[in-house]
Amino acid sequence: MGSYQRFTFPFSAITGQEKMKKGLLLNAVNPRLGGVLVRGEKGTAKSTAVRALAALLPEIEVVVGCPFSCDPNDPARLCALCRGRLAAGKRLEKTRRRVQVVDLPVSATEDRVVGSLDFEHAIRHGRPRFEPGLLARANRGIIYVDEVNLLDDHIVDVLLDAAAMGVNVVEREGISYSHPAEFILVGTMNPEEGDLRPQLLDRFGLCVQVEGVTDPGERVEIARRREAFDADPLGFIAQWSEEEQRLRERVAAARRLLPAVTIAPELLDLVARLSLEAFVAGHRADIMMAAAARTIAAWNGRTEVIAGDVYEAAELVLFHRLREAPPPPPEQPEPPAEEQEEPPEQGEEDDSREQEPPEQPAETPPLPEQQDGGARNTEQPEGREEEQEQHISPPAAPQETVFAVGQPFPVKRISHDRDRILRKGSGRRSRTRTASKVGRYVRSTMQRKNDDLAFDATLRAAAPYQRRREKNGVAIAIETADIREKVREKRIGNFLLFVVDASGSMGAQQRMVETKGAILSLLLDAYQKRDRIGMVAFRGNTAETLLPPTSSVEMAHKLLEELPTGGKTPLSAGLIKAYEVAKAHLYKDPNIEPLLIIISDGKGNVSMGADKPLAEARRAAEIIRAEERIKTLVVDVEKSGFLTFGLARELAVVLGAEYYKIDDLKADTLVQAVKEMS
DSSP states (O other): OOOOOOOOOOGGGOOSOHHHHHHHHHHHHOGGGOOEEEEEOTTSSHHHHHHHHHHHSOOEEEETTOTTOOOTTOGGGOOHHHHHHHHTTOOOOEEEEOOOEEEOOTTOOHHHHHOEEOHHHHHHHSSOOEEOOHHHHHTTEEEEEETGGGSOHHHHHHHHHHHHHSEEEEEETTEEEEEEOOEEEEEEEOGGGOOOOHHHHHHSSEEEEEOOOOOHHHHHHHHHHHHHHHHOHHHHHHHTHHHHHHHHHHHHHHHHHGGGOBOOHHHHHHHHHHHHHTTOSSSHHHHHHHHHHHHHHHHTTOSBOOHHHHHHHHHHHSTTTOOOOOOOOOOOOOOOHHHHHSOOOHHHHHHHHHHSOSSOOOOSOOOTTSOOTTSOOTTOHHHHHHHHHTTOOOTTSOOOEEOOOOOOOOOOOOOOOOOSOBOOOOOSSEEEEESSSOSEEEEEESOOSSOOBOHHHHHHHHGGGGGGSOOTTSSOOOOGGGOOEEEEEEEEOOEEEEEEEOSGGGGGGGHHHHHHHHHHHHHHHHHHHTOEEEEEEEETTEEEEEEEEESOHHHHHHHHHHOEEOSOOOHHHHHHHHHHHHHHHHHHOTTSOEEEEEEEOOOOOOOSSSSOHHHHHHHHHHHHHHOTTOEEEEEEOOOOSSSOOOHHHHHHHHHTOEEEEGGGGGGTHHHHHHHHHO
């Protein structure tokens, strides 16, 4: 029977999409650019261009029989097998072949990517041997990840580590092995199906956005060329062979010229200025822009970089790293009218502000029907008359204040207690057992569930019985009762829901400044651990979801900066709203347990119904506690003093939550508590 032959559409025959083709060609000239991410809608020749690039590249010399495609002309980068041959006095035979494109499916497991133990060899010969994975095949080639935004985070980490070091290191099941893994990483994605994590985006050297061609003439030409290729692939390839050879020779010439290309100091200044104007994070953009500019110069046959090369490189390097400008610092609130009439001296002004905070001094426990926060006490008619005389807003609509965000502090490890539930998902925070073949091998089990063989444990189980078993030509005889499977663990992200008291009482003694600083610290930690986050704020008469569950920490930071403070304290409304958001998230993703971080003084003074505010808040807390999958933590913002009420502590008892004072923030105690619970 004849074998099926797959033909590749010629790279030079692709109509339009010049930026995409340029980004791919630059990586072909300089593989150290870090790959290219192609973003665009479906049907825009993304996959076709990647496969065509491999067919376009010049052939490479490889060692015959080497699973890692070692370069026989580069002894410093040979694998252990090739070095062993040379040490034994053998000659490395070489041959030429095309550059390989290795497809990395979204469902790929870690063993398939990095390599694993050769089970058949171990059984026959009684010795472990490494079985290469996809990273071995991709050495000196191209790794192509279609829909890279859907790839499991754990596999992404493996790819990034190998791409950064140029080496794949495997440590597992009695095997310690490393081999060269230098490749061009090409990813394609449709932004409509979700975006990439910022960490992964930054690791792609270049990024291009592709869109469908809008010119009718070009669209007709695309259809005509595709029809001609499908009708006669060999004839179509022959028709474009001269153009393909011209591009191939240009790539080879640019590779030879690249080491001689220089960039002037003033152009490096331009690189730095463009990066600063784009508000990029870190310095990778500067390094990549300079390297891309040198590569563009080599592609154009020059040994010196010009300003045009830098600007062209900036379009490819900064597109996916561009960030919004940081917001201006918040304006300080104007002093009350009575202070503007006759400005006091500095000391007097400070004293007056201490004596007249946005809330009334807490001298007696507030009754449920009383107000606190930014509203003045409605049982003081004299004060109200005085306010009317001075044309101050009535207490029913207190003025809201936007406080600055306090300084963040380092965050230690946050993780939920482990349980026996098998979960899916990805992230870097909590360890959980997984039913898939992805994750760290922690122990073995006799239970047969997913055919994930624990070879080392199986050998140990079979070893005591080898003398009386028939070997039948193998080194080790294994029976069904010996087989052990792996129990794996992996890290997944969490859902942190901040339930923030934004009532007027939070403005006293800089409580909101410290609270925002604590939330910002946890947001930064959530960004690093790939958590999902959300935010509920309660003030006035209601609670609202400021931020639904999302991975966008930048959006949460912006909302945190703009969060106003003022009004009453509808504590029960905030608890119920948080419960609804957490339950909805559990329906969508039952693998991640929500953690409610309630930041308040517990002085609820507004009810949703006929009950008293504090009694209603207790009932809401009991509802949350009944849902075992929802964890809670209460942060008491009430300052310690001569008279305290301890309402937040009582709320924590009803919730069954961990309890911490706001003063503990400065010692990282809150963050440590969240870590221990998450």
